[in-house]
Amino acid sequence: MQKKRYAVCGVSSRAIYMYIGPMLRQFKHCAELVGILDIDPLRFQVCKDQVPEAKDVPEYLAADFDKMMAETKPDAILVVCMDRFHVDYIVRGLGYDVDVITEKPMTTNTADALKVMEAEKKSKGNVICTFNYRYNPVHSKIREMIVEGTIGKVTHVDLNWYIDIKHGSSYFHRWNRMRENSGSLSIHKASHHFDLVNWWVDGVPEYVHAFGALNHYGPNGIFNPSKKDGRHCNECEEKMQCPYKARWSTRSSSIFAKDDHINAFEGPKKLFTTYRPDMCMFDSEINIHDTFIANIKYRNGVLLNYSANFSTP
Ligand SMILES: NC(=O)c1ccc[n+]([C@@H]2O[C@H](COP(=O)([O-])OP(=O)(O)OC[C@H]3O[C@@H](n4cnc5c(N)ncnc54)[C@H](O)[C@@H]3O)[C@@H](O)[C@H]2O)c1
Numbered sequence: 001m002q003k004k005r006y007a008v009c010g011v012s013s014r015a016i017y018m019y020i021g022p023m024l025r026q027f028k029h030c031a032e033l034v035g036i037l038d039i040d041p042l043r044f045q046v047c048k049d050q051v052p053e054a055k056d057v058p059e060y061l062a063a064d065f066d067k068m069m070a071e072t073k074p075d076a077i078l079v080v081c082m083d084r085f086h087v088d089y090i091v092r093g094l095g096y097d098v099d100v101i102t103e104k105p106m107t108t109n110t111a112d113a114l115k116v117m118e119a120e121k122k123s124k125g126n127v128i129c130t131f132n133y134r135y136n137p138v139h140s141k142i143r144e145m146i147v148e149g150t151i152g153k154v155t156h157v158d159l160n161w162y163i164d165i166k167h168g169s170s171y172f173h174r175w176n177r178m179r180e181n182s183g184s185l186s187i188h189k190a191s192h193h194f195d196l197v198n199w200w201v202d203g204v205p206e207y208v209h210a211f212g213a214l215n216h217y218g219p220n221g222i223f224n225p226s227k228k229d230g231r232h233c234n235e236c237e238e239k240m241q242c243p244y245k246a247r248w249s250t251r252s253s254s255i256f257a258k259d260d261h262i263n264a265f266e267g268p269k270k271l272f273t274t275y276r277p278d279m280c281m282f283d284s285e286i287n288i289h290d291t292f293i294a295n296i297k298y299r300n301g302v303l304l305n306y307s308a309n310f311s312t313p
Contacts, residue, residue: 007035007074009065009089010081011043013271014103016050018132019078024053033057034072037065038081042273065089069096076101076125083188084181087112094123101128105191108183131195143200154201154302161193161308168290168310169244172217172281173233177288184288186212190308194296197306203298212289216311217281224282231280244281247313 006023008015015036023031036044037060044059060068077093079086079102087107093100094116106129107113120127133139145151171189175181182188198205214220219227225241239245271277290310297303 001030003030003032004076005032005034005072005074006076006078007037007068007072008033008078008080009037009093010079010085011036011038011040011047012080012082015078015080016047019080020047020054021051024051034074035060035068037062037068040273042270046271065092069093069098074098079103082175082181083108083183087115090116090127091119094119094125094127097124099125099128101130104129104131104195105183105187108181108187131192131199133192133196134199139196146200157197157201157302157304157306159193159197159304159306161190161306162312163189163308163310165244165311165313166248168312169217169281171288171310172286172290173279174277175275177217177279177281177283177286179287182288184212185308185310186210186289186292186294189310190292190294190306193306193308197296197304201298201300201302201304203300203302205296205304206299207297208294209296210292210294212292214286214289214291216290218286219282219284221282227282229280229283229285231283232276233278233280236280 006019008019011020020033020036023033033054035058036047036054038044039062041059041061048054058068058072076099077089079089079093079100081089083103083105086102086105090100090102090106106127107116116127134143146154171177171182171185176185176188194205197203216223219229223243225238231238233239233245236242236245291308293305293307295303295305
């Protein structure tokens, strides 16, 4: 079998455990990792420590994207960096007529999405945005039951997403907490949920009406131990007065939470040069929402009422 050649733009936690590791292990018979690129050289080390099979993969800093494309000649690039930069790599990759596989969200705003659509029209390459949530067995089963007609015609979807305080707060410690980086959680996170409903009901949204608010995090969050900017959880003196953190600092082993964002949380080992992923969830710079609701009417008549809350214990 001819192996397909991939280069990874953004050596994120996601890239390491979801793409780089699997490509060099389970999928090594059909995939070849030809290059990795990031703005932060520390990420190459983190990656190679976690996936020793990647030790000889060439490393490129972001400014060397063209050099990487020329030297490694990938068939496709994987875009797995901070959301706001997806558009840059997608458009540049399409300029080389290669396929682009991008993490969700494809872009963080409409203007960038239009740029991608224009670039795709001019390119021989295609853009695939990975909506992995469809492959959760429960989600696939729902789709199967709808397609088979088991539950009849779907006319109304009521989807309320409750995100626990560990997973929920993780977004407020990291780059995701700035709208300019992630498009806010109504895009960064809810894109998964909207993708699910669009797919389940086989519909295209026609009218959308939404509200959002920042209630739990940010300086006015009611559990903020004190109004101070610039604290970091790992050395925070107020940690035990912070109910979000104290909740997980119990001696009882019965309390355990696992999700795919926690491994980015910086412990004693430094994982990023450019920023700290343990910034305080009560900082005043936070400009995204933690609560939102939306009403959506689909072209095929289906009505959706949606809500998400990022602080539901
Ligand atoms: N589909 C899912 O379920 C899922 C889950 C987690 C993350 N993600 C997506 O994966 C991507 C990475 O998220 P993460 O939480 O693992 O990130 P992370 O914080 O672990 O890493 C972000 C990386 O982007 C790099 N970066 C920043 N600016 C860059 C630039 N201009 N060029 C190249 N690299 C740059 C950083 O140095 C860092 O290595 C995001 O797009 C996120 O939305 C998807």
